[in-house]
Amino acid sequence: MKKVLSIVLVLMMVFAAVACTSTPAPVANESKVDEPAKTEEPAKTEEPVKTEEPAKTEEPVKTEEPVKAEEPAKEIVILYTNDVHCGITEGIGYVGIARIKAALEAAGKEVILVDNGDSVQGDIIGTLSKGEAIVQLMNDIGYDVATIGNHEFDYGMEQFNKNVSLAKFQYVCCNFINSKGETVLKPYTIIEKAGKKIAFVGIDTPQTFVSSTPTYFQDGNGNWIYSFCEGNNGQDLYDKVQETVDAARAEGVDYVIALAHLGTDFSSTPWTSGEVINNTNGIDVLLDGHSHTKEPGATVKNKDGNDVLWTSTETKLAYLGMLTIDGEGKMSTMLLDTSALKFMNSVGLLKEDNGAAATVDAALKANEELVTTVVAKTNVDLVIKDPVEGVRIVRSQETNLGDLCADAYRAMGEADIAFVNGGGIRDVIPAGDVTFGQIIKVHPYGNALCVVEATGQEVLDALELSAASLPAEYGGFLQVSGLKLTIDLNVDSTVEKDEKNLFVQVAGDRRVKDVQVLQADGTYAPIDPEKTYTVACHDYLLKNAGDGYTMFQDNTLLRDAVMLDNQVLINYIVDVLGGTVGGEYVDPYGQGRITIIEKGN
Ligand SMILES: [Zn+2]
Numbered sequence: 001m002k003k004v005l006s007i008v009l010v011l012m013m014v015f016a017a018v019a020c021t022s023t024p025a026p027v028a029n030e031s032k033v034d035e036p037a038k039t040e041e042p043a044k045t046e047e048p049v050k051t052e053e054p055a056k057t058e059e060p061v062k063t064e065e066p067v068k069a070e071e072p073a074k075e076i077v078i079l080y081t082n083d084v085h086c087g088i089t090e091g092i093g094y095v096g097i098a099r100i101k102a103a104l105e106a107a108g109k110e111v112i113l114v115d116n117g118d119s120v121q122g123d124i125i126g127t128l129s130k131g132e133a134i135v136q137l138m139n140d141i142g143y144d145v146a147t148i149g150n151h152e153f154d155y156g157m158e159q160f161n162k163n164v165s166l167a168k169f170q171y172v173c174c175n176f177i178n179s180k181g182e183t184v185l186k187p188y189t190i191i192e193k194a195g196k197k198i199a200f201v202g203i204d205t206p207q208t209f210v211s212s213t214p215t216y217f218q219d220g221n222g223n224w225i226y227s228f229c230e231g232n233n234g235q236d237l238y239d240k241v242q243e244t245v246d247a248a249r250a251e252g253v254d255y256v257i258a259l260a261h262l263g264t265d266f267s268s269t270p271w272t273s274g275e276v277i278n279n280t281n282g283i284d285v286l287l288d289g290h291s292h293t294k295e296p297g298a299t300v301k302n303k304d305g306n307d308v309l310w311t312s313t314e315t316k317l318a319y320l321g322m323l324t325i326d327g328e329g330k331m332s333t334m335l336l337d338t339s340a341l342k343f344m345n346s347v348g349l350l351k352e353d354n355g356a357a358a359t360v361d362a363a364l365k366a367n368e369e370l371v372t373t374v375v376a377k378t379n380v381d382l383v384i385k386d387p388v389e390g391v392r393i394v395r396s397q398e399t400n401l402g403d404l405c406a407d408a409y410r411a412m413g414e415a416d417i418a419f420v421n422g423g424g425i426r427d428v429i430p431a432g433d434v435t436f437g438q439i440i441k442v443h444p445y446g447n448a449l450c451v452v453e454a455t456g457q458e459v460l461d462a463l464e465l466s467a468a469s470l471p472a473e474y475g476g477f478l479q480v481s482g483l484k485l486t487i488d489l490n491v492d493s494t495v496e497k498d499e500k501n502l503f504v505q506v507a508g509d510r511r512v513k514d515v516q517v518l519q520a521d522g523t524y525a526p527i528d529p530e531k532t533y534t535v536a537c538h539d540y541l542l543k544n545a546g547d548g549y550t551m552f553q554d555n556t557l558l559r560d561a562v563m564l565d566n567q568v569l570i571n572y573i574v575d576v577l578g579g580t581v582g583g584e585y586v587d588p589y590g591q592g593r594i595t596i597i598e599k600g601n
Pocket residue numbers: 118149150151261289290291
């Protein structure tokens with residue numbers, strides 16, 4: 001009993017920090033616009049920790065009157081996550097979610113747990129199990145419904161289908177359509193709790209085409225066989241969402257909640273969550289994902305000018321979202337972080353986890369075993385240090401491991417040219433068996449493969465920055481694939497950088513000369529500054545200006561974070577090289593792609 005009292009208290013206090021409330025319009029109530037001011041105080045929700053004033057424990061009198069028969073409806077609590085990206089032990093953690101869920105249930109709440117996509121990719125446990133370990137964990141933690149994100153497709157369509165079939169929860173997505181015009185997954189599902197029917201409508205961003213691997217959605221001839229309702233400048237998506245919401249409403253549901261992997265990024269236009277809300281009606285709450293936004297709760301006007309609650313939980317379980325529908329149908333949202341867990345623990349609420357900790361431990365252990373599994377073999381020592389002098393050279397000259405890593409990016413990105421920064425190649429691979437763990441040590445950062453369009457001039461500028469610090473080593477020194485070049489150290493670098501060390505321009509003479517691009521027939525041709533090439537590298541360098549590489553920032557992204565770097569390398573060795581790194585990589589100083597003319601020569 002004490003437990004129940006405490007949890008009610010926690011919730012009461014927690015509700016005091018609610019960001020935003022909105023009365024839903026189950027059917028005819030259009031007058032809910034009268035309390036829009038609340039949106040302006042979203043700061044509050046960041047401190048659900050307010051729970052620290054546990055002095056209040058003395059006034060739990062209210063809870064003593066649980067003449068439950070009188071209460072018409074129990075509170076419904078919908079816990080939500082998005083963009084977990086395999087961060088199962090980060091932030092609030094899957095165990096934390098299981099405990100909060102159990103505690104709420106023990107307190108008599110009707111609880112539903114939902115996810116808004118991008119759960120299965122982002123760390124090794126996802127890579128090694130192709131997402132299966134995460135889906136199994138979501139089963140065990142007790143997820144009820146999930147929508148898909150672009151990264152649910154990262155292991156290919158066959159594996160996508162397998163993962164969907166493994167799920168004991170319901171995947172929903174209204175705008176993922178096959179060649180027959182049918183939705184591949186259920187567009188929505190209805191869950192009944194506390195006498196209320198709640199529809200969960202799934203929506204995944206049509207950006208999935210670019211931010212995943214496009215060929216997954218094509219037949220062998222490059223024809224699109226799937227659609228995400230991407231047409232007509234957003235209208236096709238709005239129409240599909242509207243049609244789905246209307247269908248759910250026609251079933252007499254009390255609430256419609258959109259599980260949306262849409263996000264707020266400008267690059268997601270015209271399919272941002274805001275645009276979908278603005279162009280539809282009938283959605284009460286939109287739980288968002290994709291842009292890793294932290295939003296405890298705001299309101300956005302729908303097509304009819306009514307407020308729709310909108311919220312999102314950042315990424316990697318930094319927060320657990322909590323949407324509460326009280327007995328009168330009033331809705332409120334807030335984000336819980338680890339301090340909420342700490343507080344609940346401090347008052348003895350978090351004993352139960354329904355076996356979640358053991359399940360997560362078992363998954364991590366299984367992952368550990370996979371890490372030590374032999375996945376490939378190399379006949380040669382792949383180096384980052386000079387084999388004679390023992391000093392690190394991967395940040396100042398070509399090495400065979402640098403070639404291999406860059407070749408992997410070029411092959412997996414199907415690009416003309418690939419770069420890998422020397423600072424991102426962290427460990428050697430000695431001749432012999434190769435375990436996945438060794439591959440991870442080479443690329444431990446979890447950067448992800450991206451491909452951009454770039455002009456020859458941008459490539460030349462990048463190479464000039466790469467060479468700017470020589471002969472000193474530089475983490476941004478580029479190992480290359482699909483290119484040959486000469487760096488003349490008799491020419492002083494004229495690269496200008498800003499105060500943040502970001503590339504600005506090449507002001508004068510260039511030290512990088514004779515740059516040639518590999519052609520389809522295996523020959524090399526001089527780079528054309530005007531021509532557009534495809535360049536593969538990772539998000540750190542191409543999107544985030546890592547190591548100061550600003551020249552690719554505004555370029556067209558052909559592939560956006562489609563595969564983790566360690567998976568790029570292992571896939572290349574296994575799928576392209578047939579499982580063995582062979583004689584073509586035997587020279588520790590590489591294949592002669594980067595020639596350096598020392599000063600005075
Ligand atoms: Zn996403």
